[in-house]
Amino acid sequence: MHLMTTQPDASRRHRYHHGDCRNALIDVATQQAINGGGRDHIVLREAAREVGVSPTAAYRHFSSHDDLVTAVKHRALDRLAATMALKVRRAGGDPVRTLRALGRAYVEFAVAEPGLFRVAFSRTDHDVAVDTGGPSDSEAYNALSRALDALVDAGLIDTGRRPGLELPVWSAVHGLAVLLIDGPPLELSQRRLKLAIEGTLDMVLTGVTRDGPNES
Amino acid sequence: MHLMTTQPDASRRHRYHHGDCRNALIDVATQQAINGGGRDHIVLREAAREVGVSPTAAYRHFSSHDDLVTAVKHRALDRLAATMALKVRRAGGDPVRTLRALGRAYVEFAVAEPGLFRVAFSRTDHDVAVDTGGPSDSEAYNALSRALDALVDAGLIDTGRRPGLELPVWSAVHGLAVLLIDGPPLELSQRRLKLAIEGTLDMVLTGVTRDGPNES
DNA sequence: CGGGTCATGCTAACACTGTCAACATGGTCG
DNA sequence: CGACCATGTTGACAGTGTTAGCATGACCCG
Numbered sequence: 001m002h003l004m005t006t007q008p009d010a011s012r013r014h015r016y017h018h019g020d021c022r023n024a025l026i027d028v029a030t031q032q033a034i035n036g037g038g039r040d041h042i043v044l045r046e047a048a049r050e051v052g053v054s055p056t057a058a059y060r061h062f063s064s065h066d067d068l069v070t071a072v073k074h075r076a077l078d079r080l081a082a083t084m085a086l087k088v089r090r091a092g093g094d095p096v097r098t099l100r101a102l103g104r105a106y107v108e109f110a111v112a113e114p115g116l117f118r119v120a121f122s123r124t125d126h127d128v129a130v131d132t133g134g135p136s137d138s139e140a141y142n143a144l145s146r147a148l149d150a151l152v153d154a155g156l157i158d159t160g161r162r163p164g165l166e167l168p169v170w171s172a173v174h175g176l177a178v179l180l181i182d183g184p185p186l187e188l189s190q191r192r193l194k195l196a197i198e199g200t201l202d203m204v205l206t207g208v209t210r211d212g213p214n215e216s
Numbered sequence: 217m218h219l220m221t222t223q224p225d226a227s228r229r230h231r232y233h234h235g236d237c238r239n240a241l242i243d244v245a246t247q248q249a250i251n252g253g254g255r256d257h258i259v260l261r262e263a264a265r266e267v268g269v270s271p272t273a274a275y276r277h278f279s280s281h282d283d284l285v286t287a288v289k290h291r292a293l294d295r296l297a298a299t300m301a302l303k304v305r306r307a308g309g310d311p312v313r314t315l316r317a318l319g320r321a322y323v324e325f326a327v328a329e330p331g332l333f334r335v336a337f338s339r340t341d342h343d344v345a346v347d348t349g350g351p352s353d354s355e356a357y358n359a360l361s362r363a364l365d366a367l368v369d370a371g372l373i374d375t376g377r378r379p380g381l382e383l384p385v386w387s388a389v390h391g392l393a394v395l396l397i398d399g400p401p402l403e404l405s406q407r408r409l410k411l412a413i414e415g416t417l418d419m420v421l422t423g424v425t426r427d428g429p430n431e432s
Numbered sequence: 433c434g435g436g437t438c439a440t441g442c443t444a445a446c447a448c449t450g451t452c453a454a455c456a457t458g459g460t461c462g
Numbered sequence: 463c464g465a466c467c468a469t470g471t472t473g474a475c476a477g478t479g480t481t482a483g484c485a486t487g488a489c490c491c492g
Contacts (some may be wrong), residue, residue: 108330123254
């Protein structure tokens with residue numbers, strides 16, 4: 001079967017007998033998540049088959065199926081952070097526009113790549129086992145923190161209210177993303193989708209910068 | 217095997233040969249979701265085994281595995297709506313307290329029953345196939361709508377801003393719930409959890425009742 | 433009252449999946 | 463050159479969703 005000549009033959013990148021099978025597997029697993037729309041659609045055996053490798057070969061690179069989806073999960077989180085960083089760079093220094101760009105990129109990513117977004121926030125056994133560091137390990141979370149700090153510096157957020165503000169803001173944006181892709185069918189037109197996003201961002205910014213009726 | 221006497225014997229409810237096997241299956245499937253913490257842990261064969269029935273018997277009541285989890289999903293949504301309705305009744309007529317009670321009940325349910333909450337908002341093939349009616353089919357959503365209307369009536373929300381306000385508010389609460397049970401490990405103490413919930417509700421109420429810096 | 437029909441169960445089987453144990457083999461390096 | 467180790471492979475096992483075909487009890491109608 002293996003028609004491998006003795007020559008090293010570095011030109012061909014299509015044999016994984018000492019090409020990186022690991023990344024190849026993550027690639028197709030990622031594609032499975034994208035096409036299928038979730039983590040249940042990433043199936044180890046099919047991925048191995050597509051890579052052209054035996055099912056058990058995957059176990060040289062991943063300790064379990066769950067380990068593979070964890071790899072995809074981190075890749076998905078990276079892509080999310082990357083697109084957010086890109087949009088933020090285009091916001092010009094203004095803190096309000098920065099926060100809005102952050103949130104907009106977040107939910108637009110979810111809508112554009114629901115499969116990736118779902119596995120990015122899917123529970124993996126790996127997470128519950130080893131103590132995954134808190135949210136500050138996420139570059140997206142840190143970007144949010146910096147944006148809020150900038151709003152304080154700009155005098156738009158009262159310093160006393162600043163602590164613990166990340167979670168409410170993140171919640172609003174994350175919730176919108178999740179509801180749009182997994183909630184009840186809202187059948188939003190492109191226009192109404194935009195309105196929902198901007199409306200949510202309005203609520204967040206107002207809620208964070210102003211004072212309101214705080215009777216519990 | 218079937219030691220069924222000819223007498224109707226209505227007293228015994230423990231045989232499912234003409235007891236309702238369907239509800240029995242939903243019961244143990246629901247328990248699977250609760251114990252396992254998600255929809256992947258609800259497995260048809262094991263449920264049938266536990267009910268004391270052959271695997272294929274389930275197919276007399278559910279067209280597929282997915283159909284079973286859809287049943288559990290609706291049960292979960294009902295329970296969520298029920299606990300919300302309970303808490304709202306205790307809020308006394310005040311519209312602000314009502315909205316807060318609504319949100320609090322929502323995320324407290326998610327934290328108390330993560331398994332049920334996850335399947336309540338998990339994508340099922342059944343949903344994508346038949347056109348499940350919009351969110352107004354959900355009693356919880358309608359309760360939110362009424363609470364917002366009450367805030368308008370109380371003069372706390374400008375009438376012009378009222379339309380489309382359900383989604384942002386729901387997003388904030390839903391996002392918090394999801395992040396608490398599936399997001400990065402925040403290791404919140406009971407006290408900090410309370411603060412996160414109330415802080416989010418503060419943001420929502422302020423954002424909804426006040427006016428803010430709306431540069432897009 | 434008796435016989436047929438239909439809902440509801442059962443068994444056997446298929447195609448898959450994740451996972452493990454045991455074996456093979458190529459490249460690397462002392 | 464020869465041993466080692468990373469990386470593959472084959473074969474098997476348990477468990478899953480799902481289908482086809484068969485059995486039988488309960489109920490209804492003539």
